[in-house]
Amino acid sequence: MSEEIKGKEGRMPQLWEALVTLGVLVAVLAVGIIVFGVDPHVPMFVGVIAAALMALRLGYKWETIEKSMMDGIYKALQSVIILIIVGILIGVWIDAGVVPSMVYYGLKILKPSIFFVAVVLICSITSLATGTSWGTMGTMGVAFMGIGFGLGMNPAMTAGAIISGAYFGDKMSPLSDTTNLAPAMAGTDVMTHVKAMMLPTATVYIITLIIFGALGAMQYHGGSADLSRVEEFSNALNAAQGGIFTINPLLLLPPLVVIVAVALKIPAIPGITLGIICGAILGLIFQPDCNLGSLFQFGIDGYSFSDELLEILAATTSEDTQYTMTRLLESGGIMGMMFSVSMTIIAMMFGGIMEETHQLEVIVNELKKFAKGPAGLVTLTEVTCVVSNATMPEQYIAIVVPGRMYAEEYRKMGLHPSVLSASLEGAGTVTSALIPWNTCGVFIKDTLDISTAAYAPFAFFNWMMPLATILFAFLGLTLKDMDNKPYKKKAA
Numbered sequence: 001m002s003e004e005i006k007g008k009e010g011r012m013p014q015l016w017e018a019l020v021t022l023g024v025l026v027a028v029l030a031v032g033i034i035v036f037g038v039d040p041h042v043p044m045f046v047g048v049i050a051a052a053l054m055a056l057r058l059g060y061k062w063e064t065i066e067k068s069m070m071d072g073i074y075k076a077l078q079s080v081i082i083l084i085i086v087g088i089l090i091g092v093w094i095d096a097g098v099v100p101s102m103v104y105y106g107l108k109i110l111k112p113s114i115f116f117v118a119v120v121l122i123c124s125i126t127s128l129a130t131g132t133s134w135g136t137m138g139t140m141g142v143a144f145m146g147i148g149f150g151l152g153m154n155p156a157m158t159a160g161a162i163i164s165g166a167y168f169g170d171k172m173s174p175l176s177d178t179t180n181l182a183p184a185m186a187g188t189d190v191m192t193h194v195k196a197m198m199l200p201t202a203t204v205y206i207i208t209l210i211i212f213g214a215l216g217a218m219q220y221h222g223g224s225a226d227l228s229r230v231e232e233f234s235n236a237l238n239a240a241q242g243g244i245f246t247i248n249p250l251l252l253l254p255p256l257v258v259i260v261a262v263a264l265k266i267p268a269i270p271g272i273t274l275g276i277i278c279g280a281i282l283g284l285i286f287q288p289d290c291n292l293g294s295l296f297q298f299g300i301d302g303y304s305f306s307d308e309l310l311e312i313l314a315a316t317t318s319e320d321t322q323y324t325m326t327r328l329l330e331s332g333g334i335m336g337m338m339f340s341v342s343m344t345i346i347a348m349m350f351g352g353i354m355e356e357t358h359q360l361e362v363i364v365n366e367l368k369k370f371a372k373g374p375a376g377l378v379t380l381t382e383v384t385c386v387v388s389n390a391t392m393p394e395q396y397i398a399i400v401v402p403g404r405m406y407a408e409e410y411r412k413m414g415l416h417p418s419v420l421s422a423s424l425e426g427a428g429t430v431t432s433a434l435i436p437w438n439t440c441g442v443f444i445k446d447t448l449d450i451s452t453a454a455y456a457p458f459a460f461f462n463w464m465m466p467l468a469t470i471l472f473a474f475l476g477l478t479l480k481d482m483d484n485k486p487y488k489k490k491a492a
Contacts, residue, residue, distance in 0.1 A: 010060040010357060015366060017054055018359040024050035025350070025401070029392040031044070034437055039339070040394045044346045051353040051367035058357055065353060072352020076344050078162040079184030082268050083337045083344070086175050089276045090131065090332025091179050091298035093254060096283025096289050099329065102129040102249035107230055112151055116212035116219070119144050119158065120165040120461075124205075127169020129255070130331065131176040133433075134440075136166040138447050139328040143229050143320075145448055153219050156379060157212075159450045167430050167462055171353045172201060174258065174272065177340035178429045184344055185403025188219035191261075192484065196418035197425060199477060200468040208461045215458075228319065236317045236325055243316075244309050246286045254279040261478045302333030342415070343396055351404030360405050367405075374413050374487060378423050378473035381406055382466045385427035385431025394439050399424045415487065419473075426469030430462040 012318040025047030032043035049071070055065045093099045106125035123144075127136040141162040148158035170176045174190050183193035199326050235241040257278045261271030283290040289306070298304070305313070305326060313322045331435040367384075371377040381402055388398035410420045432440035436452040446450060456463070472478040479487035 006158050009064060010055070010058050012059055013054070013324065013362055014357050015362050017057070018354075018362045020193045021047075021050050021054045021354070021359055022319060022363065022401075026391050029394065029397055033393050033439060038262050040392075040397055041342055041346055043344070044397070044469040048346065048353065051350055051359065052359075054359065055353055055357045060357055064356070067354030068352040069349040070352070072348035073345055073351075074258075074357070075187060075352075076184040076348045078189060078269075079180050080341050080344055082190055082272065083177065083180050083341050084285070084334050085269060085272050085276070086131070086180065087302070087306065087332055087334045087337035088299040089272055089279070090336070091173055091300070091302050092276050092283065092295055092332075093129075093279045093327050094297045094303035094332060095287065095294055096251065096254075096279045097245040097287050097290075098127045098251050098279045098282070100237045100245040101247050101249075102126075102255065103328070104234055105249075105252070107234045110227065110230055112227070114213065114216055115151060115153060116157060116161045116216040117209055119148075119161040120168075120209060120212055121481065123162050123165025123167045126328070127166045127176075128173045129169075129175075130328065131170070131179070132331070133163075133166040133170035133176075134330060134443060134447075135328055136169065137162055137444060139324045140429045142165065143233065143324060145450075146229060147227065152373075155214075156454040157215055157458045159221065159444070159448050159455035160460065161212050162448065163407055163433050163444065163455060163459045164212075164461035167433060167459075168201070168205055168208075169467075171425050171429050173199065174262075174268070178395060178425060180419040181344060181396060181405065181426040182399050182428070183418070185400055185407065185424065186417040187407055188417035188421055189268045191266075191271060192416075192418045193421040194262065196416075196422040196478065196480070199244055200422075200426065200472045201465070203472075204461055204464045204468045207464065211460055218304075232317055232321050233324055236313060236321050243314055244305075245390070246288070248286055251282055251286060253282065257304045298333060300334045302331055302336040302465065304330050340396075343400075347396075347400040347404070351400070354404060355408065361408070364405055364409050368409060374415055374419075374479050375470070375473040375482060377406065377409060377415075377477075378414060378419070378479075381420065381423040384472055385424060386466065388433050389428065389432045389435050389438050393432075393435060393437050393441075395429055398428040398432060402428065411482075414481055416482055417486050418484065419478065419480055419487075423469055423473075427466040430465045433459060433462050 016130040028043040028046045032038045051466050103126055106122045123136050123140055126140050127133055144162055145158055180190050183190050236243045237245055238247045254275045261274055280295050371380040382401040385398045388401050432438045433444055434456050435441045441452045481487045
C-alpha cells in the first residue's frame with residue numbers, strides 16, 4: 001500500500017485480527033473439503049469475504065478493498081494466460097498424436113527385471129506429457145498395480161514407484177496446473193520456475209531411481225511376466241497395430257521445441273505457443289483425423305474420442321483399456337483449465353486484500369522470528385506448506401496460502417521470486433500425497449486401493465523433496481538474488 005493511502009484510511013491490524021481471518025479460511029476449507037468433499041473454490045471465496053469484512057473493521061473503504069482484489073488478480077494475469085495457452089497445447093498435442101507417442105515410447109521401456117525403475121520412468125513420462133498426477137495414477141497407476149501383483153511385487157513399493165513418478169511429472173511439467181500456480185503466487189514465470197527446481201528435483205529423482213533399482217533387484221526373482229495389459233494399451237495407441245493414433249518419433253519434436261525454448265530463455269508464452277504450432281503442423285501431417293477444425297475444437301474443449309474411434313476401441317480392446325485410454329487422453333482445452341484459472345483468481349482476491357490491509361504482514365512478522373536468513377525462510381515455507389496440506393487439505397491451497405504469506409518477505413531478503421515458487425512446489429505439491437485426509441491422499445487410496453500408511457514410506461520422491469529443498473537452500477545452491485544470480489549475503 002502506498003504511504004498516501006495508508007495515511008488516509010485503515011489501521012494496522014492486531015495479530016489476533018489477522019489470525020481470525022486466516023482461521024476462518026482454514027476452518028471453512030477443512031469443513032468443505034473433508035466433511036463435504038467439495039472443490040476449494042467456494043470455501044476460498046468465503047475466506048475472501050472474511051478478509052473483506054476484517055478490512056472494513058480496520059477502517060478501509062470498499063473502494064480500496066475492491067481495488068486490492070483487482071491488484072491481486074492483476075499480479076497473476078500472466079499465469080492465467082499461460083494456463084489458458086497450456087490448455088490449448090494439451091488438446092492440440094493429444095489430437096496431433098504427440099502425447100500418445102510419448103506414452104507409447106515410454107511403455108516400451110517396461111522390463112520385469114527393472115520393474116520399479118520402469119514404473120517410475122513411465123509414470124514420469126506420462127505425467128510430464130499430460131501435466132496430471134491424478135490422471136497418471138488413475139490410468140497407468142492402476143495398470144501397474146495389477147502387473148506388480150502378477151509379478152509378485154510388494155504392492156506398497158509398486159504404489160510408491162507410481163506416486164514418485166507421477167508427482168515428478170506433475171511438479172516439473174509446464175503443462176501442470178500446480179507448476180503454473182506456484183509461480184503465479186510467487187510472482188515469476190513458469191519457465192524460470194521450472195529451471196529453479198531443476199537441481200534439487202533431479203538429485204532426488206536420481207536417488208529415487210537408485211533406491212527402486214535396488215528394491216526391484218531384491219523383489220524380482222525372474223520367471224515369466226504377464227505384460228498383456230501393457231501390450232494391449234500400447235497397441236491401442238498405435239494405428240499400425242490396430243490402434244487409433246499414428247505413432248512416429250518425429251511427434252516427439254514439439255516437447256523438444258518447448259525444452260529448447262526454455263534453454264534459450266524464450267519467455268513462457270511464446271515458448272509454449274511454439275510448441276502448439278509445431279504440434280499442430282505435425283498433427284496435420286501424421287494424423288488422418290486431425291484437421292484445422294479438430295485442432296480448434298480440441299483447443300477449447302479438450303480432446304475427446306469420436307464415436308468412430310470409440311467403436312474401434314470397443315472392437316479391439318478390453319473395457320479396462322478403453323477406460324484407461326479415455327481417462328488419460330480425454331483432457332486439455334481452455335475449458336479444462338478453468339478449474340485452475342478460477343482457483344487462481346479467487347486466491348489472488350484473498351491475497352490482494354490480505355496484503356493491502358497488512359493482515360499477512362503481521363502474521364509473517366511473528367513467523368519470521370523462526371527464520372534466520374534465507375535458508376531459514378525456505379525451511380519455514382516448507383513447514384508451512386506441509387501444515388497447510390494437513391489443515392487445509394488441498395494441494396492448491398498449500399501453494400496459494402504460503403505463497404501469498406511469504407512473497408513480500410522473500411523480496412525483502414533480496415531473493416528472486418523463483419526461490420519461493422520452487423519452495424512451494426518442493427513441499428506443497430508433493431507432500432499432499434502423504435496425508436491420508438488430504439484430497440490427494442484420499443484419491444490415491446481409492447484409486448490404487450492401498451492405505452497411505454502402507455505406501456508413504458516408499459513414496460521416496462515425495463518425502464525426500466522438501467528435505468532436499470531445505471538442504472540445497474542451506475548449501476546456498478538454489479538461492480538466487482533479484483537478478484536471478486547466485487545469492488550473496490548482504491553485509492551487516
